[in-house]
Amino acid sequence: MxxxxxxxxxxxxxxxxxxxxxxxxxxxxxxxxxxxxxxxxxxxxxxxxxxxxxxxxxxxxxxxxxxxxxxxxxxxxxxxxxxxxxxxxxxxVNIQTYADPQMRVSSPKGGFSLKGFADYVIWTDKITDKVSLNNDELVFAGYGVVAPEHNWNDYAGLDVKGKVVLVMVNDPGFAAGDTTLFKGKTMTYYGRWTYKFEEAARQGAKGCLIVHTTEGASYPFSVVQNNWNASKLRLDDRSKAKPYTDINGWVSLPAAKRLVAAAGMDSTSFFAQADKRGFKGSSLNLRLSTNMKVETTFxxxxxxxxxxxxxxxxxxxxxxxxxxxxxxxxxxxxxxxxxxxxxxxxxxxxxxxxxxxxxxxxxxxxxxxxxxxxxxxxxxxxxxxxxxxxxxxxxxxxxxxxxxxxxxxxxxxxxxxxxxxxxxxxxxxxxxxxxxxxxxxxxxxxxxxxxxxxxxxxxxxxxxxxxxxxxxxxxxxxxxxxxxxxxxxxxxxxxxxxxxxxxxxxxxxxxxxxxxxxxxxxxxxxxxxxxxxxxxxxxxxxxxxxxxxxx
Ligand SMILES: [Zn+2]
Structure with a gap:
């Protein structure tokens, strides 16, 4: 009015x-x-x-x-x-990020760059003035889920300390359309993007990138893009020893496929393996580099x-x-x-x-x-x-x-x-x-x-x-x-x-x-x-x- x-x-x-x-x-x-x-x-x-x-x-x-x-x-x-x-x-605290316009990806076969905003969107939840990825290893961790009641652990046997994890949005039940897996199409907490970042931080990862799909997220990549160099509010919990990753964000599906291809794999079968019980995560043998300036206001x-x-x-x-x-x-x-x-x-x-x-x-x-x-x-x-x-x-x-x-x-x-x-x-x-x-x-x-x-x-x-x-x-x-x-x-x-x-x-x-x-x-x-x-x-x-x- x-x-x-x-x-x-x-x-x-x-x-x-x-x-x-x-x-x-x-x-x-x-x-x-x-x-x-x-x-x-x-x-x-x-x-x-x-x-x-x-x-x-x-x-x-x-x-x-x-x-x-x-x-x-x-x-x-x-x-x-x-x-x-x-x-x-x-x-x-209000966290305003200024991410570099690109991210360098290097592989044993060479390298290429992904474009910020178009290919990926990143930010930080850390109260700091600068974060960076310096040739940090990228590890695929399926859905990034640890769910004891579903007897599921995507991080089992996987060392992600100080590394960047690549995970998929939603949960295995959604993707497989199997009602006996998680809750089928009904989203569980494990499917939410906030959960993925929290779990990655608990596992000691340095960064967490979610592969976007419109069906899995229930909104298009353009919604994710609103986060590019935006300011975000969160609790000022400096007094608590809560773990945070340095960098969180999303990669578009085409960009994620480029990453998988650079790792020498077929993206269709690569992502589908995460839907199956007994899935084991693995390193993609790729390394990422980028920088981000951060401004905080309390x-x-x-x-x-x-x-x-x-x-x-x-x-x-x-x-x-x-x-x-x-x-x-x-x-x-x-x-x-x-x-x-x-x-x-x-x-x-x-x-x-x-x-x-x-x-x-x-x-x-x-x-x-x-x-x-x-x-x-x-x-x-x-x-x-x-x-x-x-x-x-x-x-x-x-x-x-x-x-x-x-x-x-x-x-x-x-x-x-x-x-x-x-x-x-x-x-x-x-x-x-x-x-x-x-x-x-x-x-x-x-x-x-x-x-x-x-x-x-x-x-x-x-x-x-x-x-x-x-x-x-x-x-x-x-x-x-x-x-x-x-x-x-x-x-x-x-x-x-x-x-x-x-x-x-x-x-x-x-x-x-x-x-x-x-x-x-x-x-x-x-x-x-x-x-x-x-x-x-x-x-x-x-x-x-x-x-x-x-x-
Ligand atoms: Zn409301």
């Missing part, structure tokens, strides 16, 4: 009037009556307002957003969640955290999360609007936290376990606020019963279904199913599990430290509409409004009727957890099960 003073004055008036109608109600037997679509609408209209400038970390928009959330958490009756503070500081942002202390088991916590941040002010669209309001993504989820707080506070019997509302920062830049919380938890992961994450609440009509992202991950799915059925609704699953959405929002950082995490998205079976209507509107949002200035609150059409129904279910799941003594578990085959059991 464009800045317009007249509009702002009007909006302020509406906000002021509406405000008086959405006070927390008195005691509410089951909490459900407290949840209100009008109240969600009110908070979304404020959080997605132009005056918050697209809620980008480190801007005046952040200052206003976190002030608003603190005051709302307080008004809803939440106690400060981090000692006597509602804030958790998140130290971050800054800090904030997570906002409030709680309701449990009456009987205060040390056991249930954490609701939503990212408060969005993209700020950027490139203008065709209507000359440059403010990325992020009304759906994720003013709607953030507003939900305020509503959930009011609902839990209104309960006649206070929760026996502690309930946390955590609005996290810097999701859009790489899930950093939740990563920081997971690595520096205010409440230990072992005592964290569950995470329920909301990233986009349905602004429109009610749906019969609610979609669980990440089918079969944890028992929280069964909790949701029970509540959905009691409400006369049904549980549905993702239509494109190969896109790996379970690994793309904040709950993923809880999963990585073993906390069972529930993430849903809006249903597609819209009540009172023809078949296909739900898919059509969802596709429309992705094409026209996702990460664009037009993701705006529309008071005329955004009823949140569907969102209210979904929020009720998420509230009921959390409420059940807040009164019971059991700890929900990861299901068999989940890549996070072993992490939880180690605790």
């Amino acid at each position: 464009k800045s317009n003073l007249g509009y702002f004055a009007l909006a302020a008036l509406i906000i002021f009037t509406a405000c008086n109608q959405s006070r927390p109600t008195a005691v509410d037997e089951d909490g459900l009556a407290t949840l209100s679509a009008d109240s969600i609408r009110l908070h979304v209209s404020r959080l997605a307002h132009d005056s918050l400038l697209g809620r980008k970390p480190f801007t005046a928009g952040e200052t206003k957003t976190i002030a608003y959330l603190q005051s709302q958490f307080k008004e809803a009756g939440l106690e400060p969640g981090n000692g006597d503070s509602y804030l958790q500081e998140v130290p971050m 800054n800090k942002s904030f997570n906002v955290i409030g709680k309701i202390t449990g009456s009987k088991r205060p040390d056991e916590v249930i954490v609701y999360t939503s990212h408060w941040d969005h993209l700020g002010v950027g490139t203008a669209d065709e209507t000359a609007d440059s403010i990325y309001n992020g009304a759906f993504d994720n003013a709607s989820g953030t507003a939900s936290l305020i509503e959930l707080a009011r609902a839990f506070k209104s309960l006649k019997t206070q929760p026996e376990r502690t309930v946390i509302m955590l609005a996290v920062t810097a999701e859009e830049q790489g899930l950093w606020g939740s990563a920081y919380y997971a690595q520096n938890p205010v409440y230990p992961a072992a005592n964290t019963v569950a995470n329920i994450n909301i990233d986009g609440l349905n602004p429109f009509e009610t749906t019969r279904d609610i979609v669980t992202v990440g089918e079969g991950q944890s028992e929280l799915e069964d909790y949701l199913k029970t509540e959905a059925e009691k409400a006369g609704r049904v549980l549905a699953f993702e239509t494109h599990p190969e896109a790996g959405y379970y690994y793309r929002s904040d709950h993923f950082n809880f999963a990585k430290v073993g906390v069972p995490a529930l993430y849903t998205s809006r249903g597609v079976n819209v009540i009172g509409k023809e078949e296909g209507y739900g898919e059509k509107t969802a596709a429309e949002y992705r094409e026209k409004h996702y990460h664009r200035p037009s993701d705006e609150y529309d008071p005329a059409t955004w009823t949140f009727a569907g969102g209210l129904d979904d929020l009720k279910l998420l509230f009921l799941v959390g409420k059940r957890l807040a009164f019971e003594t059991t700890m929900p578990k990861w299901k068999e085959g989940s890549e996070f099960k072993a992490i939880r059991e180690k605790e």
Whole structure:
């Protein structure tokens, strides 16, 4: 939405009037009556307002957003969640890279150069001023996966210390189309590019290059190219001894084939060998050289955290999360609007936290376990606020019963279904199913599990430290509409409004009727957890099960 003073004055008036109608109600037997679509609408209209400038970390928009959330958490009756503070500081670093325009490849038979941007894209996650490859050996490590629960180790018997590994995107199950291998077409954590870099660093590699394929990544090489000499935000974790490779990146498929050919092999059979159980990685007998200058800038942002202390088991916590941040002010669209309001993504989820707080506070019997509302920062830049919380938890992961994450609440009509992202991950799915059925609704699953959405929002950082995490998205079976209507509107949002200035609150059409129904279910799941003594578990085959059991 464009800045317009007249509009702002009007909006302020509406906000002021509406405000008086959405006070927390008195005691509410089951909490459900407290949840209100009008109240969600009110908070979304404020959080997605132009005056918050697209809620980008480190801007005046952040200052206003976190002030608003603190005051709302307080008004809803939440106690400060981090000692006597509602804030958790998140130290971050911005890393700007300046890579040389080419990479020299030498082989026993001679050498050639690959072109930066066209053939490959590299960057560093290291806090330093310069990184280089100096005739470093290139080793093929299949999918670069170590997955004990699938009895798979691409690094077995392979020495990659100080070397550059070449790995493939996605996982062996995806490529082979074999449902008995990993999860078949459904992407696992091992298929994500972030995992490849983390594993390569754990193995002591100096660099990690992923072979890009459009099917495997689910996006074209042009998306990867956006990373070329771009600036990237990540956590400032200098105080931790976390391993990092010097250089990470992608090579295009044609460039990867050139590398394999230079090693004297046929690329088709060469890459296919990695899909087979018992695959062994090997050196390509090629050496790489290139340089990169690095500029770092340090800054800090904030997570906002409030709680309701449990009456009987205060040390056991249930954490609701939503990212408060969005993209700020950027490139203008065709209507000359440059403010990325992020009304759906994720003013709607953030507003939900305020509503959930009011609902839990209104309960006649206070929760026996502690309930946390955590609005996290810097999701859009790489899930950093939740990563920081997971690595520096205010409440230990072992005592964290569950995470329920909301990233986009349905602004429109009610749906019969609610979609669980990440089918079969944890028992929280069964909790949701029970509540959905009691409400006369049904549980549905993702239509494109190969896109790996379970690994793309904040709950993923809880999963990585073993906390069972529930993430849903809006249903597609819209009540009172023809078949296909739900898919059509969802596709429309992705094409026209996702990460664009037009993701705006529309008071005329955004009823949140569907969102209210979904929020009720998420509230009921959390409420059940807040009164019971059991700890929900990861299901068999989940890549996070072993992490939880180690605790
Ligand atoms: Zn989001």
